[in-house]
Amino acid sequence: MPFSLVASTAVHLPDLINDLGLILVTAAISVLIFRKLKQPLVLGYLVAGFLASANFNFFPTVKDINSIEVWAEIGIIFLLFSLGLEFSFKKLLKVGGTASITALTQIFAMIVLGYYAGRFMGWDNMNCIFLGVILSISSTTIILKAFDELGVKSQKFAGNVIGALIVQDIVAILMMVLLSTVAVSQQFSGSELVKSLLKLFFFLSIWFISGIFFIPTLLKKLKHLLSDEMLLIISLALCLLMVIFASEVGFSPALGAFIMGSIIAETNEAEHIEHLVKPVKDLFGAVFFVSVGMLINPDTLVEYAFPVMILTFVTIFGQSISSTIGTLISGQPLKESIQTGMSLSQIGEFSFIIATLGTSLKVTSDFLYPIVVAVSAVTAFTTPFMIKYASPTAAFVEKKLPKKWVKKIELYSANSQAIKTVSTWKIVIKEYLFQVILYSVILFAIILMSKNFLLPLLDDILYGHIIAAFLTLLVLAPFLWALSLKRVAKAEVQELLKNRKYYGPVIVLIFIRIAIALFFIGLMLNNFFSPEIALLAFVFSIVIMMIFPKNINRLYHKIEDRFITNFNQREVTTKNLNRNNLSPWDGHMANFTICAESDLAGKTLEEVKIRENIGVNIAFIKRGGLHIYIPSKEEKLYPNDEISIIGTDEQVKQFADYLEQHKLNTETLLESEIVLQQYELRDQWFIGKTIRESNLREKTNGMIVGVEHNGRRILNPESSLILSKNDIIWVVGDKKKIKAFFS
Template sequence: MAAVNVEALISDLAFILILGAVVTVLFKWLKQPVVLGYIVAGFLASPHFYYLPSVTTESNIEFWAQLGIVVLLFSLGLEFSFKKLIGVGGSAIVTALVIVTGMMATGFIIGRILHFSSMNSLFLGGMLSMSSTTIIIKAFTDLNIRRKKFASLVFAVLIVEDLFAVLMMVILSSIAINKSVEGAQMAFSIGKLIFFLVIWFLVGVYILPSLLNKIRRFLNNETLLIVSLGLCFGMAVFSVYCGFSLALGAFVMGSIIAGISYAERIESVVAPVKDLFGAVFFISVGMMVNLDIIIQYLNPILILSAVVIIGMIVFGTFGMLITGQPLRIAIESGFSLTQIGEFAFIIASLGMTLGVLDPTIYPIVVAVSVITTFTTPYFIRIADPVYGIIEKILPQRLYFLIDRYSEKATTESETRQLWMSVLKRYVWRILLYSTVLIAIIIVALNYLLPWMLVITPSWGRLLTSMLSLLSMAPFLFALALPASKRIERRRLVSANAHFDVPLIVMTVFRFILAIGFMIYLLGSIHSMRVGWLAGFVIFIVLIGTLSGRLRTRLRSIESRFFNNLNERELRRSGKNNSLVSDLHMAYMEVSPSCPFVGERLIDSNLRLRFGVNIASIQRGNTFIAVPNGNVRIFPGDTLGIIGTDTQIENMLPLVEAPENEPDETQQQPASNLKLTNIQLSAKSPLIGLTSASAALRDKYKTLLVAIQHTDGSYEHPTGQTLFQEGDTLWVFGSRKQIQRLR
């Protein structure tokens, strides 16, 4: 029986992959997104399409699809990183919050108008609130606009939306299980999620980089793939054990790994696995498409498509405007977010798995995704013309107010920036250390105390208190320490005396919070009277007697944590690898666009040009220590470079230069290139020009191969030959450029 099941499993996988390959090649030829090809392939493989064989067992595809979700979210996590979240700034966070809140409310209202149940309307709002990272990246790449300012802001919004999507999945799961929206239950679910995210983040950042660095010499691509997927599935299983989903665990593990120096290599080795299982997931989405349902619900599909497009434009533009972005940037950003994609399918799959989503909604959402995916490039293109129209019809006073607000919001005083930096550090310290202290208290009360009472009933409570307080001491002390430096506090107070009050309040709040943790622990183990009395006394003793040793230990712990958190950046800049004086060892990966790719070290003159020394080259599994001048530099090499901060900063942009966007000729498939001839008429502007002055290669991206004269003779162009009436030019290039030349 098992053999039959395995055979069916493999045969179903083979069928959908072969069908997927054929359809996606067709979609590539039609220059359409591959994701749409997968969805069409899924429809063709489904029981709803009667003209082809169907899969034998849909549960087989569901199994592969669940693997696809896990690997897909792990890969999204690799592109996310908590470090990026901290760095994207308030503009992206506020914009994402406006979009998600606005679209969820709109989706819920439209769902109720279309007579969906409250639960289905709630899930519909969640599905309509998430733009597709995959589709937007593909559209920006095709349109050659990834380097524009608004594109970087859109990517930042997508990063925050990914986090909101994960949070939304937890909230929707809680609501679906309880069959109602309970404020207390939802707050508990969100608090529980934040607690576990912080704990996983702290433990992962503190342990993983150190562990991987210790086994560095064993990590070839094969081993790294096994290790990374092992971590992915391990965290996914642990996430389920903690009461969350597989997808959440995979996303969190990807986010943790995203900050370490192995992130790029892991992305590279995991990419084929992601492509395989991601394809199966999107094919499984297509299998839910039912043409009868789509025809039956054509009006809701068109209405929801319009809601997605108009809603994303309105909320995206408004979100950017209120964060101080110029009107043009806001409109371009809003017009770029007009689609739904992978997270809509994942949320729909969640609803189906929990048994709370009407099966007809799934194909409706897929149809909306297909429509909005097709329209995305067109809306991105018309953003600038729409801005031009709005600029003309917008009252001058209103335009002036928007422009002035944007300038004011983006120009902050030095004191304000310092205050925001101190406040951000203060909030992060409270969040991180409070989470660790809560985790210690939970472990002490639920596991340590019962165990101690079994071993030694008389001394169990006292021993538990002592061990718990000993574990909590460094973090209590860190919580009580000021989050700002003395010089920063002086600058704030001297700039504005009003800053003195919030600084005092922050200090008092930290002390109260630290004492509160101690009172709760001791009160839970003994009694509240003991907790209050002992808590104050122990806290004062900690602050008064152990500050020197604890401060030193804390600095060591914090230093290691932040070094691991910034390992990827520190490895590139070398700021953590001090050698002598101000010299550092930095590690940079050579980009294909690096100007000295292919050169020998002796010819590149890096020491003369930048003042640096190349100490090592890592090339795949080969390590070249102290390379000689005849060693060449190749793309993908990791250079170990010794230099000062300034020298390394000057060299880094060249070594890791972003790949040049391909020009039109480079984007042409071979089928679009041809060798043909063009006969020069009397009116041709080329007559009288030489093959050099005509500059066919530069102006038309076309290669002049030969010139056939009227007497039938052929001449290879030398740059000096004059074009004459009746000459036939034999040229090679793209069909489009040759047509221009004609």
């Protein structure tokens, strides 16, 4: 009876679980097919979404679209968080002018081209603006996937491309904020845009400064308590906390996720957290891309086939040409410029996110989203071919261009790499300006937080305003001292003071800093007291600052040291080398990993003769936490060693082929059976020789782990042990090779 009752009761699954199961099954089948076809997996997810949508009736369809949209929003958050983990503010500084000029030239050109392409097709203003931004951002996912499949990631131009992608991602985040402002206000007011930019700069500065000050210290203090599970939970909690902060002040949740990722990227745990978060990102990222595919309407694509063709043409040629021009302007050779430009000729994940923003704000038309998806799909298919044929195209262009043009480009490239001097006065102005902006942001943020949180908390307490003002002044004091009295650009200022004409301007700069500091003291007190009391408090505050200058100075330097230590934590630990290209030469640094299946493992650099055979030099070897700089010829290579070599593109490619040739047959390795075998020595040729002289390790990939000699058992014997007749030995290794060795 109980059995029949249970059997007859139908278990009702929520639509969300049914929909998620359908999405993942469809996605799994699609990506397997696309993996087999060697196409980007993103396209597989888009196809899966189309198959699972109501637009395709041959399969079960997703029932609760709203729930999937929530999951897709989570997917965007984790995608941006993971992107932030791969990005660091130092990395942005290191990409230099080449990547910045390339990316900014491309973005500006494509926004203009996209906008006027939309106007040409009769679209309204808002659709054209979003279209221009959508077409300006290349796909990091698709490009890196294509680089891996084509084996060009170690070539010199790839570094320019990756640097440009970093800059593009940052600009994309900024443009998302500006688009949100424009969409909400429905007007293009210059004052509104400036206000949004200042607001963005203010919050980014505060989040970054406070995040770097607290989070690396927190992770360092808790390191001995953190398991993988706890580290994952803490990192996701920090991500979602910043998402909440960003949302509360009116920014995109994705911006908060990206900022927290970039803060954690400066810590020692960044790579570990990135590894832990990857499965979460992959799951929700798949749901996001599948949800994008659900919006593909075949009827819309047929209706708008002409716009898809036009925008595909604009994307491929516009991105390629504008990026090539930008790279040339930055001072790179013609070949690298064309390779860089043709690699950036597609749109992808950020374009989807920006298109989603337009849809969610209800400021773009329904047809824009499927058109963007279609253009992305086509350009994703063409990307590997664009990269593959970039070198032949560069050779063709160089051949067809007038020789004097080619020589001028080469001369411009060489001159662009020359070191340019900067005047001492400009250095001083730059340093003073940086100090004033930095500490003004910090002081304003402290005053704002004190007014909105501390003062209401103490408002009902006797002398609450005085206590709040005093506590705020204590927090402000070290930064007020740094703003007004900290010595900036000491050597340069001393040099300027030797020239009497700079004496007055330097004094003016000092007084300006002091005046700004006094302004912030007055601003703070004005929020707590009436004007009369505020004036007395102002005088009292200055007296306090003058009585305890050494204490305030000491406190500030403690804060500064903590920030600098945290900011440089990962760099100090890893001791990264400066991997600048040897421009305008073709030489550059490239990283490779000695795989576990390589027969180079265990050999010295003298034995492998990399420099003699290929002509490259090994700059350093990274082995776990150990860094070996300029290794000697006696240094051995081990599995999973990361080595950095210096050579030309051709030499780097030869080295990649060399590593591939020295991989052992993995199928044979998988088929081999590792066993522990026992043998009694009777008439083997190596009786009377040492274990080392038997060459058993070299011939069988095995080792002797035990010897029984005259009733005495020796576990893990030394290689100098002499083997005798009637000894019983235990050998571990490949079953077939051991059998052949003893037969």
